Amino acid sequence: MSIVTEERDYQHWIDALVEEAINYWGKRVSKIDCSCGLSVSGLQHVGRLRGEITLANTVMQQLRQKGLDSKHYVVRYTSDEWKGKESQLAQFPDPTKAKKYVGRRLVDIPDPQCELGSWVDRYWLDFGPYLDYFSRDTTVVSTNEIYTWPQMHELIRFTIQHRERARKIINKYRVRNPYPKDWFPINVICDACKRINTTTVVSVDLNAYTASYxxxxCSHEGTTSIENGKLSWRLEWAALWKILDVGFEPFGKDHATPGGSRDSAKEIAETFYNFKPPVPYANEWVGLIENGVDKGDMGSSDFNGFTPKTWVSVAPGEALRYIYLKNKSMKRITLGLEYIPNYIGQYERAERVYYQIDLPRAPPLEIADIRRSYELANLDPLPEMAPLQVPYLHAVLLTQIIPEENLPDAALEKLTETGIIPKTLTDNQRTSITTRLDRARSWVTSFAPASYRIITLSAPPDGLRDTVPDELRPVFQQLHDSLNPDEWTEEAITTTMRKLTESMSKDTQRGFFEFLYQAFFGTDKGPRISTYFAFTDSLLIRDRVKYLATLPK
Ligand SMILES: [Zn+2]
Structure with missing residues (x-):
């Protein structure tokens, strides 16, 4: 089968999903809105950028490409109760005192750091403002606001009026703990203790839109506005679909179990509110890696993970989108900040494959998948020509060997001298390289494993040359002689190194590099040596190599 035919057979899973959504709503549909739900129960980690943001937003964009109207709602579940898990309590200076907040709405919990309006504001801070790095044109809404909308009032009135019918449906899913006959499908806030999970509604006045509880x-009895309350959870999910007219919504795999909450919300939509529920789509969690150890799935209320703010301080948003789009959504992914250069490397390899700079020896379907994933990962229209690439590890190295006050100019100069970037840059290219240098610097300062951190020595360690074995001295002399200061590029240096080391035994090779690293950094390992040489003054490099070649006096 030829490549062309195979590529024609290929379909990216996002494209398949978009097709499925259109088929589900019928070919004549003109609008499919996408939605996702986030409970702001704590750390808003990058795992939440997978289904909720990258997947839903990419589907929205592809629907728009096909000429449909589409929005992407990001629904913050701010009316949910704060459970006061140990990890949540621990956010407060006095966790014991914070116990009094248990059972209140998330939006009613104060900011543990006493600077912002609420708990929600605090944990949204490192997520919401960074959404544009990972998506386009999201519409953020909060459930506590939605409860004040007139159409929500109307739906809740309907729900209360027909509550017996709702109860029968829901009790099928609550066999062990069914709701009693006098049950009201709403939870309201206690005026005295502010909790939303401890009140029992005893009567309602639908004209005044109040509930008595x-x-x-705290044994308080009172009457309060239903606006500050919330619908019972399974009803709420279906009600939000109806209010926002949701056509497509991915959700975490925990909801996907047969007879689980997704199934119950679906039945409520179909048989109680009488509308067609959104296209279902479950996705897997994202695990956290720290120091090579899998720390389990990222979790908001467990405060396990890292935020989008941290990601964009060290890497472009598109690199994460690429990971999320290249891997099918039911495959577990793990992420660790220590692997940032690998993630960026994968994304940039995809870029080279897309622009046919790299022609990898991979099956045609895999190449097609890399290309389409890359294309989908990009938020802005792709330029005709491949963007300029400065390898991340080059930036990591440069920001360590150039004093901070000389960045970015000295780094740009080095990159030009070594032929990695052209002499004249467009403003965009300059900005993108400067951003890369900033990110690399942040990464190496805060998250890089020790092996990536270097301290360049101004002189070789005392007595190092006394320990150079006799058979290596002529090799260092040869290296000194063959390093040409007039051709000081990474490529030329790599060629010289390869010629010199290719016939060596593994052990000799290891010894050779260890002495070089010792001479420059005082360690046995370090960055790619030819990259380091290229970025450093040729005189200094050749002098130090000469030192290794010289017999002690
Ligand atoms: Zn109370």
Whole structure:
């Protein structure tokens, strides 16, 4: 089968999903809105950028490409109760005192650091403002606001009026703990203790839109606006679909179990509110790696993970989108900040494959998948010509050997001298290289494993040359002689090195490099030596190599 035919057979899973969504709603559909739900129960980690942001937003963009109207709602579940898990309590200076907040709405919990309006504001801070690095044109809404919308009032009135019918449906999913006959499908806030999870509604006045309740926690009895309350969870999910007219919504795999909450919300939509629920789509979690160890799935209320703010401080958003789009959504992925150069490397390899700079020896379907994933990962229209690439590890090295006050100019100069970038740059190219240098610097300072951090020595360690074995001295002399200061590029140096080392035994090779690293950094390992040489003054390099070749006096 020829490459062309195989590529024609290829379909990216996102494209298949978009097709499925259109088929589900019928070929004549003109609008499919996408949605996702986020409970702001704590750390808003990058795992939440997978289904909720990257997947939903890419589907939205592809629907728009096909001429449909589409929005991407990011629904913050701010009316949910704060559970006061140990990890949540630990955010407060006095965790014991914070216990009094248990059972209140998330939006009613104060900021543990006492600077912002609420708990929600605090943990949204490192997520919401960074969404544009990972998506386009999202519409953020919060459930506590939606409860004040007139159309939500109307739906809740309907729900209360027909609550017996709702109860029968929901109780099928609550066999062990069914709701009693006098049940009201809403939770309201206790005016006295502010909790939303301890009140029992005893009657409602649908004209005044109020509910009378008694509080099981503080025994308070009162009447309050239903606006500050919330629908019982399974009803709420279906109600939000209806209010926002959701056509497509991915959700975490925990909801996907047969007879689970997704199934119940689906039944409520179909048989209680009488509408067609969104196209279902479950996705897997994202695990956290730290120091090579899998720390389990990232979790908001467990404060396990890292935020989009951290990601963009060290890497472009597109590199994460690429990972999320290249891997099918039911495959578990793990992420660790220590592997940032690998992630960027994968993304930039895909870029070279896309622009046919690299022609990898891989099956045609895999190449097609890399190309389409790259194309989908990019938020802005792709330029005709491949963007300029400065390898991340080059930037990591440069920001360590050039004093901070000389960045970025001295680094740009080095990159030009060594032929990695052209002499004249467009403003965009300059900005993108400067951003890369900033990110590399942040990464090496905060997250890089020790092996990536170097300290360049101004002189070789005392007595190092006394320990150079006799058979290596002529090799260093040869290296000194063959390093040409007039051709000081990474490529030329790599060629010289290869010629010199290719016939060596593994052991000799190891010894050779160890002495070089010792001479420059005082360690046995270090960055790619030819890259380091290229970025450093040829005189200094050749002098130091000469030192290794010289017999002690
Ligand atoms: Zn109370």
């Amino acid at each position: 008694r509080c099981d926690e």
